[in-house]
Amino acid sequence: MNVSFLIAKRYFRSKKKRNIISIISNISMIGVAVGTMALIIVLSVFNGIEDLIRSLYGSFDPDLKITAVEGKSFEVNPQFLDSIKGIRGVDLISETVEDNALLRYQDRQMIVKLKGVSDNYFLQNSIDSALTEGSAELKRKGLQYALLGRGVQMQLSIRTDNPFVGLQVLYPKASKKISLNPENAFNEKGIMPGGVFAIERQYDDNYVFVPLEFARDLFNYGTKRSALEVKVTEGTNPDKVKRQLKRLLGEKFNVQNSDEQHTSLLRAVKVEKLFVFITFAFILLIASLNIFFSLSMLVIDKKKDIAILASMGASATTIRNIFLFEGAIVAFSGAGAGLFIGMVICWAQQTFGLISMGMTTAVVDSYPVKMQALDFIFTGLAIIVITLLVSIRPARRAAALQIKDNL
Template sequence: MNLPFFIARKYFLSKRKRNFINVISLLSLGIVAICTAALIIVLSVFNGLEGLLRSLYTAFDPQIKIEATEGKSFIYSSEMASAIKSTEGVDIITEVIEDYAYVRYRDADMVVIIKGVSDNFLDQNRIDSAIVGGELKLHENGLNYAIIGRGVQYTLSIMPGTDVYPLQVHYIKDVKSGSLDPSKLYSRKNILPGSVFAIEKNYDENYIFVPLNFARELLDYGDKRTSLEVKVKDDYKINDVKKELQEKLTAQFKVQNNEEQHADLYKLLNLEKLFVFIAFSFILAIGSINIFFALTMLALDKKKDISVLYAMGASNALIKKIFMAEGAIISLGGAFLGLILGGTICWLQQNYGLISMGMETSVLENYPVRMALNDFIYTSGSIIFITLLISYRPAVIATRYNSASNL
C-alpha cells in the first residue's frame, strides 16, 4: 500500500527539483541581462562625456598649437613665420600672448587670464556659435573690444555693447625690489567689453580675449609670443601637418594637436572607463554564479541520464560539451537580451532624452550618450570568458557519473 505513495513522492520531489533548477536558470539569465545592459549604458555615457569634452575643447582650443618646450614665451621671428607658412596644409596662423591680469569694472574686480590674439583669430570661426551676448569683434572704428567669458560677465556685472564704462586691465610688472615709484609696479590699459562667450565653466570664468596689440603693449612682450594657433586646410589631415611642422621647428618647440593638448584628461577618462568595465565585469561574474549552481544541480539531477550516455559510448569530452553548451545558452541568452536592452535605452536617450542633466546651467539639457561597437564587442567577449570559467567546474563534476551504479 505504501509503494505508490513512495513512487509519487519520488516523482514529486524530482519534478520540484527540476522546477527549482529552471527558476535558478531563468534568474541567472535575467541577472546577466541586467548586468550586461547596465554595462553598455555606463560605457555609452562615458563615450558621450568624452565626445562632449572633445567638442567643447575643439571650440576653444586650436587644431594645432605651437609652444616653446622651455620657458613661458619665445621670439616669433620672420624666419619662423616663413617656415610655418610654407608648410603644406597650413591655412591660418594666429599669434597668441597669454598671461594673468587683474581687471576692474566699476566697483567689481577679479583676476583673469588675458588672451591676446591676432585679428585672424576670428577667421578660424571657433567661438562664433558660443557667443551669447553682444557682437563678436576685436576692433571697430579705431577702438579695441574684449570678448569675455560668461562667468567673468556675471562676476563683474558687465553689460556688453555699452560704451559708458570701460574694462580696466592691470598687469603687475617684474621690477627690481626697492623701487619707490608705484607707476612702475604695474601697467594699465582700458578696453571696451564687446561680446560674451559661453563654452565651458573653466573657460567662461577665467578667460578674456583681447586684440594682440593691446596685450603686447599691456604685458610689454614685444616680439615674444606664448603660443601660435594653427588652422589646417580642409583637404589636409591635421596629424600630417603637425608632423611636418614638428620636423621644421625641431625640438625647441612642441607641436600638439587638440587631443595632445588635453592628453592627461583623456587618459584619465579612459582609465575611469577601464575601471568601470572591470568593476561591472566582476559584478557580472558574481551574478553568473547562479549559473554555476544551476549547472551543478543539473549534474546531480541527471546523473542517471549521464550514466546512460556513458553506457552508450559517450566520452568525457562530450559530457563536458553538453554542460558547457547549457551554460552558454543561459549566459549568452541573457547577454543577447542585455545588449538589446542596453542598446535600446541608449538609442532612446540619444533621440528623446529620457534623463536630463537636472541643471539649468548645464552645457547640455540631457545626458550625452554615444554607443560604440567596441563596447559591445568587449562586453560580449567578457561574458563568453566568464561563461567558460563558470561552466567548466560543473562540466567536470558531470563526468564523475560514468559508473553503472548510478543507473
C-alpha cells in the first residue's frame, strides 16, 4: 500500500481528538457534507421541475411540429400532405390554424389564442383527459363547439350548461381600406362553449380550441395553415423522423420536437441549474477552506515527523503526497456522507412526497425530484478540484521543510 496514504490515514485516525487541528478537520468534514448534500438535493429538484414541465406540456404538444420560417402560415394541399405521410415513422398529421382573436361572452370580452384543429387532432393529443367539465368534442349533431381553458372560462364567467348564450369571436379583416364603421372592420362568428380543460396556466388562461373550418373561415385562411402537428409511430425515434422531414421540406420550414417547442423555458431551467451548481461549488470551496487551515496547522505540528521522514530518505514528493492524501481523506469523508444523505432524502421525497407544494391547485402534490448520475459525477469532480486547490499549498510547504531546522 502507498506509504503516503498510510501515514495520512494514521494522522486522520489520530487518538488526539481534543486538539484544535482535529476540531477544525471535523468542522471541515461537516461543512463539505452539508454543502454536498444540499447541492445534490437542489440539482435533483431542478431535474424534477424539468421533467414536470415536459409532462405538463406533453399533453398539449405534438411529437413534431411543422411551421413556416417566414410568416404566420403556409399553403397546404393534398400532395404536400401525402409527401409527409410517406415518410417512415409518421403516424398521423393534424392541421391547425392559430391566431389571436377577440372572444366575447355576454358583456365581457378578452383576447385569446384561437386554435382551429382538424378532426383527428385529439387522436394524438390528450387534452380530453384534462377536461374539468363538458365534452372535448368540437362537433356534435351538426353543431360546432369550443373547448375553453379554465382561465378563459373564469375570466368571462362562461357557463357550458347554458344552451341559450353563445360565444362571439371577432378577428380583424385583412383589408387595405379603412372603414369608419367598426362593425365592418371585423369578421365575426358565433360558437357554443362545449367544454373546459385545465392543463397549465399558460394554456388555461389563453387557449380556445375550435373546429378547423370555423377558424379557417374566421381568419380567411383558405388552404393556408399555421402548423402541421405530426404524431410519430410508437417506438420510433422522433429525432430520426425530424431529420427526414427537414430533408423533405427544406429551409423554408421549421421542424421542432417537443423540447424545441419550449426552448426558452427549458433553457431557463438549465441555466438556473448551472448557476445553482456554480454557487454551491463556491460554498463548498468556502467550507473546504477549513481543510487548508487544518493542513497548515498539521504541517506546523508535524515538523519533527517530516524531518525524520526526510532524514530516512523520504522524497519531497512522498511528503507532499501525505498532506494531499490527508486533505482528500477529510474532503471525501464529508462528501461521501453528503452524497449518501442527499440520495436518501431525494429517494424519500420521490417515494413518500415528504415536502408538499403547499398549494391546493398545484398540478403535483409534492416537490418533484429526480436524481441523475451526471449530477453525482460533476459534484464529485468539483470536490476533487476544490480539494486539490486547498491542499496543494500546505503540502508544498511540508515538502520544502529543511531537515536541519526541524530536528
